[in-house]
Amino acid sequence: MAKETKISxxxxxxxxxxxxxLGELLRKDIDRISSKELSERIGFTASQIxxxxxxxxxxxxxGYGYNVKDLYDQIGKILGLDKNYxxxxxxxxxxxxxxxxxxxxxxxGFHLQAIFDKNPKLIGIKIRDIEVKDVDCLDTYLKxxxxxxxxxxxxxxxxxxxxxxxxxxxxxxxxxFAPTDLNAPDDVIVENVHLSESLMILSYRLNESELFKE
Amino acid sequence: MAKETKISxxxxxxxxxxxxxLGELLRKDIDRISSKELSERIGFTASQIxxxxxxxxxxxxxGYGYNVKDLYDQIGKILGLDKNYxxxxxxxxxxxxxxxxxxxxxxxGFHLQAIFDKNPKLIGIKIRDIEVKDVDCLDTYLKxxxxxxxxxxxxxxxxxxxxxxxxxxxxxxxxxFAPTDLNAPDDVIVENVHLSESLMILSYRLNESELFKE
Numbered sequence: 001m002a003k004e005t006k007i008s009x010x011x012x013x014x015x016x017x018x019x020x021x022l023g024e025l026l027r028k029d030i031d032r033i034s035s036k037e038l039s040e041r042i043g044f045t046a047s048q049i050x051x052x053x054x055x056x057x058x059x060x061x062x063g064y065g066y067n068v069k070d071l072y073d074q075i076g077k078i079l080g081l082d083k084n085y086x087x088x089x090x091x092x093x094x095x096x097x098x099x100x101x102x103x104x105x106x107x108x109g110f111h112l113q114a115i116f117d118k119n120p121k122l123i124g125i126k127i128r129d130i131e132v133k134d135v136d137c138l139d140t141y142l143k144x145x146x147x148x149x150x151x152x153x154x155x156x157x158x159x160x161x162x163x164x165x166x167x168x169x170x171x172x173x174x175x176x177f178a179p180t181d182l183n184a185p186d187d188v189i190v191e192n193v194h195l196s197e198s199l200m201i202l203s204y205r206l207n208e209s210e211l212f213k214e
Numbered sequence: 215m216a217k218e219t220k221i222s223x224x225x226x227x228x229x230x231x232x233x234x235x236l237g238e239l240l241r242k243d244i245d246r247i248s249s250k251e252l253s254e255r256i257g258f259t260a261s262q263i264x265x266x267x268x269x270x271x272x273x274x275x276x277g278y279g280y281n282v283k284d285l286y287d288q289i290g291k292i293l294g295l296d297k298n299y300x301x302x303x304x305x306x307x308x309x310x311x312x313x314x315x316x317x318x319x320x321x322x323g324f325h326l327q328a329i330f331d332k333n334p335k336l337i338g339i340k341i342r343d344i345e346v347k348d349v350d351c352l353d354t355y356l357k358x359x360x361x362x363x364x365x366x367x368x369x370x371x372x373x374x375x376x377x378x379x380x381x382x383x384x385x386x387x388x389x390x391f392a393p394t395d396l397n398a399p400d401d402v403i404v405e406n407v408h409l410s411e412s413l414m415i416l417s418y419r420l421n422e423s424e425l426f427k428e
Binding site: 013015080081085173193207 | 220221226227229230233234257292293294295297299307308309311312313315316318319322323324362363386387389393395403405407408409410411412413414415416418419420421422
């Protein structure tokens with residue numbers, strides 16, 4: 001784990017897929033795999049796979065392939081999945097509730113501590129045994145409870161305000177579902193899930209062949 | 215709109231962001247913008263912007279910049295947002311309901327026709343005035359109602375089966391929220407929203423500085 005150059009985001013964005021496929025192999029009791037076989041399953045070329053994994057260290061052995069469990073654990077570690085994060089969700093509407101109930105969440109080390117909303121109809125209800133708090137208490141809550149990751153599921157008009165409160169109180173990671181780009185200092189990581197962008201890409205790809213017809 | 219080469223996915227994935235920013239400019243009654251100003255707002259370099267837009271035709275004029283409304287409309291057209299799509303959702307759990315209630319959905323031309331689930335507790339309830347149907351009727355429904363886009367919000371174990379029914383009945387676009395990669399023929403477009411992958415990337419980025427410390 002001691003390479004000096006920064007890994008490109010393109011490589012990093014492939015790591016979760018490796019992790020997912022290796023997890024599936026593990027569940028099928030497959031304990032070793034060649035880069036060729038892995039390539040056939042995962043849909044990247046074998047040389048791509050070797051290059052990607054080489055960014056992080058020496059995995060795999062000539063003639064043996066990869067030890068599935070070992071590689072799975074190593075990639076999990078690279079992805080920081082051996083860590084535990086305290087998280088909160090702000091916005092308990094559809095998306096917020098979907099995220100709160102998202103099964104894989106806890107298993108990846110993300111532990112939901114609190115949920116906030118400003119809607120009186122939602123304040124007080126329980127989602128996964130966590131009572132929704134008034135968002136007016138967010139600032140005070142964060143002062144008393146150190147949180148690693150803030151999840152923003154509010155409408156875009158309120159997203160920056162919520163982010164500012166999070167950042168002011170030391171949150172270093174934001175998972176943003178609001179369809180807007182947040183301003184954040186360099187030491188705060190923002191990962192966006194922009195559903196409308198994904199939908200537009202689908203729409204584009206459906207029309208692509210037509211677009212370039214003369 | 216008559217360039218011959220296929221546009222790279224990297225360019226395409228930036229288009230929705232252009233579209234979103236231009237939409238915001240329009241709402242602020244800004245009717246023209248230079249690539250430099252656009253660059254400052256959107257965070258891509260001016261030369262990147264010029265290159266991206268050049269893939270699709272001649273936009274902008276030396277010394278004048280871009281006509282915001284025109285560029286917004288053109289990018290919308292490139293993204294196929296002037297089209298209308300009939301869509302269905304399979305899986306009416308948290309994610310399915312969040313997607314169904316997603317406000318931007320209809321405004322982008324995606325018209326929800328039906329929702330399916332296999333849970334008796336969900337069958338018959340109404341989401342946005344659409345009654346949830348039994349998934350056992352999916353095949354028959356699709357035979358009688360031509361649908362453009364199928365949205366898969368079921369657990370990963372059932373995702374491929376649902377996709378197969380969709381594909382068999384002529385659906386050409388799948389928006390997949392199940393955390394698995396679907397097998398589909400080349401003429402079917404699959405766009406994935408893998409929440410756990412996004413969460414892993416956030417986790418990675420939070421740990422990156424630590425990872426490369428000696």
